[in-house]
Structures are given as C-alpha cells and as structure tokens.
Amino acid sequence: MSFKIAVIGAGWYGCHIGLSLSALGFDIKIFERERRPLHRASGNNQFRLHLGFHYARHHGTRQQSRDGFLRFIERYPNLSSPVDRNIYAVPKSDSLIDFTTYKMIMAASGIEFTETTEYEHFLSNVSGAILTKERVLMINQARDYFQESLAGILHLETAVTSMEPLDKHVRVNGELFDYVIDATWGHFLSIPRELYFEPTMLLYYEAMDHHPAVTLVDGSLCSVYPTEDPSIFTLSSVAHTPLGGFTNANQARACINSVDSVLIREKQTAMENQMMRYLPQFCESFQFKGVQLAIKTKPVGMEDDRSCAIYRNDRIFSVLSGKIDTIFYATERILSSLEGSQLFSTPRNVSIRNDIVAASSRQAGARIASSNKKNLAQDA
Numbered sequence: 001m002s003f004k005i006a007v008i009g010a011g012w013y014g015c016h017i018g019l020s021l022s023a024l025g026f027d028i029k030i031f032e033r034e035r036r037p038l039h040r041a042s043g044n045n046q047f048r049l050h051l052g053f054h055y056a057r058h059h060g061t062r063q064q065s066r067d068g069f070l071r072f073i074e075r076y077p078n079l080s081s082p083v084d085r086n087i088y089a090v091p092k093s094d095s096l097i098d099f100t101t102y103k104m105i106m107a108a109s110g111i112e113f114t115e116t117t118e119y120e121h122f123l124s125n126v127s128g129a130i131l132t133k134e135r136v137l138m139i140n141q142a143r144d145y146f147q148e149s150l151a152g153i154l155h156l157e158t159a160v161t162s163m164e165p166l167d168k169h170v171r172v173n174g175e176l177f178d179y180v181i182d183a184t185w186g187h188f189l190s191i192p193r194e195l196y197f198e199p200t201m202l203l204y205y206e207a208m209d210h211h212p213a214v215t216l217v218d219g220s221l222c223s224v225y226p227t228e229d230p231s232i233f234t235l236s237s238v239a240h241t242p243l244g245g246f247t248n249a250n251q252a253r254a255c256i257n258s259v260d261s262v263l264i265r266e267k268q269t270a271m272e273n274q275m276m277r278y279l280p281q282f283c284e285s286f287q288f289k290g291v292q293l294a295i296k297t298k299p300v301g302m303e304d305d306r307s308c309a310i311y312r313n314d315r316i317f318s319v320l321s322g323k324i325d326t327i328f329y330a331t332e333r334i335l336s337s338l339e340g341s342q343l344f345s346t347p348r349n350v351s352i353r354n355d356i357v358a359a360s361s362r363q364a365g366a367r368i369a370s371s372n373k374k375n376l377a378q379d380a
Ligand SMILES: Cc1cc2nc3c(=O)[nH]c(=O)nc-3n(C[C@H](O)[C@H](O)[C@H](O)COP(=O)(O)OP(=O)(O)OC[C@H]3O[C@@H](n4cnc5c(N)ncnc54)[C@H](O)[C@@H]3O)c2cc1C
Pocket: 008, 009, 010, 011, 012, 013, 014, 031, 032, 033, 034, 037, 038, 039, 040, 041, 042, 043, 044, 045, 046, 047, 048, 049, 050, 158, 159, 160, 161, 183, 184, 185, 187, 188, 200, 201, 202, 294, 295, 296, 319, 321, 322, 323, 324, 325
C-alpha cells in the first residue's frame, strides 16, 4: 500500500527522506518556504561530514556519526570530498578531557585515526593531535542534485501555513495526506523534548596558503574548517558562535535580524583571540571575509547530545536532526514506523480457530467456502 505523504522543509532531512520514500513508491510532496533547497541551517553550517571526533561526551552521537559517514559516502559519492590534512588537537589545560582519554574514547568507538606530531611547529598549548578522515560537504552540488532528482516532488516558495489532523488523514494547506513529516528542525511544530533555538554566527576566512583543518576538543573550544572551496574556511567557536538561547524560533530569528557590524567586530576579535591561543599564526594565515548566520535547534544538556530522534504523534512525524550524517537513521526510523502502520492497516484473521479444519468434511467444506467469501470481500 502506498501512502501519500507531505514533507515540510527541504533541508538535508526533508530532501533525503522525501527522495528515499519516493524511490520506495510512496507519493511524496515536499513543501519548502524558501526559493531553493538547503537554504537554512542545511546550507549555513560548518559543512563537516562528521565521523564522531567532535563528540567525546556522547556515545550515541558518535555511533550515529560513524555509521552515517560510511552510508553517506556510499549513497552520495559526489556530495562530499576529502579534507587533505584534518587535525583534531587536545589543548593542555582547556580541554574537559586529557589526550589519552580522548584517544581511548575514539578507539573504543571504532573510529579510525592516526596520532601525529607533524604539526607541533604551528600548534601551541596542545598536548596531542590526531589526523582524521572526516570530509567536507559539497553544498552547491547537493543543492543541484536535490533540485534535479526531486523534480515534480519539491515545491519551492510554498510554505505550509495550515495543518489539520483528521480521523484518517491530515489536511496540509487544504490538501489531504495520509502522513506528514515535519522536517523543519522544530520550526513548524514543536518537538516533544526540552529544546532551545540557538542563533549562530560563523566567520568566513580566505586561507593565504594551503592550510590544514584544525579542531580543538573537548569543551568550549574552536575550529577552522575548509568549505567546498578549499581556500575558504569557516571559524567556529563553542563559546562565541552562539548569539543566545531562545525557547521560541521567532525570537531566535529576531536576534539574527538584529546582528550589526559592531557585534560582528566583537565576535571576530573574540574568536580570533581564542584561536590564536592554539594557532598563533592564525591572523597571518587567514583573511576575514564575512559571516554566516543560522539557527541551531539543540537539546538542553551538558553532555553534547547531537543524536537524531524521530517523534510520532498519530499521523505526524517530527524530525529532531542532530547533524547531517544522521539522515539515514531518520529515514529508517520513519520507514519502520510506517511499515508498522501498513501491517495494522491490512485485515487481520486474529484467531487460530479460523485455520482449524473441522472434523467432518461437510463442516470443513462449508468453513473453507465461507472463509474464501470473507477473503474476497476483504480484498475488494
Ligand atoms: C552553525 C552551525 C554549524 C553546524 N555545523 C554542522 C556540521 O559541520 N556538520 C553537520 O553535520 N551538521 C552541522 N550543523 C547541523 C546541521 O546544519 C543540521 O543538523 C541540519 O542542517 C538540519 O537539517 P534539517 O533539514 O533538519 O533543517 P533545516 O536545514 O533547517 O531545514 C528546514 C527547512 O524547513 C523549511 N521550513 C520551515 N518552516 C516551513 C514551513 N512552514 N513551510 C515550508 N518550509 C518550512 C526551512 O525553510 C528550511 O529549509 C550545524 C548547524 C549550525 C547552525
């Protein structure tokens, strides 16, 4: 049985879930408020295809990343590329965990890395470093890919403005669907978990020379990571990238809209100063180009949980995305829940008594005939 499903939002989640379910024969319509896919958080982030190295404090997040990474490069081989030299370094006194503990956690999680001392000449205040195989997401290729492969399914500049759950359907913008998947990262319907909206500012830099990616872990630290253009990097800081925390998405949007040149200058100074503690040559190696603004939806908690979760309320699914590598996890959770619905929607002969052939052939003949009649009625 094929269901008609509305997907709200064409970020990484809406696009991937919509495309996967459409390939399986479901009748999909994706509603996106903006003029292109991957316009919001999905097109404004650090573009890191995570392997788990960022999440020493959350086992589930590391596991999802490790598995999602492999599936991503298999499913979308042209939508990410390797990062030539990708360093994770643990600072001497500013990290929440020491270098040995960090390595033990990553090794125990089955994520491959190589310890390196090759970069000691340009890193300061660091107790150790590893090289990893994390990749960078190709955002423009991804936009083109989804726009092309979702032709006829993706409806741009079409915001969902009304949704009404009915007995056997959900009415979305006046049209009936069997199910709805809210992939707006909590912006349309609220998600049943303690969350907040965090407006963010990343800084864009041009590298003067071929520079490695450097990520300082674990805790309130910073990173510089290439984009799909290997000479353009983003600078991100756990302490300075957030612009606040709000329980309401509209307040977070208002905060983004109020960003001015004074705030940008303050953030630039704070983030560069933080990075220069570990990369003293940062300002000679990179030239400031501008900012990137977005809104993150985050669970409340210190353990840095960025795992993905799916919530279902009758015919409506809500996606709490963590990072982009968990698109596969999200699709599978939705699919298995839909398959459950499919099972329940087929007529069930609940009693084993129906299958017992009666002792007398006369009775058996009569029972089989009546059972066939019943099945024919159900099939019709
Ligand atoms: C600063 C920052 C850095 C990050 N770095 C990384 C990183 O390096 N690697 C990583 O994997 N993840 C990173 N993330 C997280 C990543 O960006 C998100 O997990 C991912 O983009 C979420 O995708 P999504 O599809 O759930 O949401 P979104 O990309 O936000 O998509 C939701 C879509 O819904 C649309 N929408 C909303 N309301 C409606 C409506 N009523 N009708 C129709 N459409 C609607 C929006 O326009 C939007 O396009 C980062 C996030 C931020 C903010």
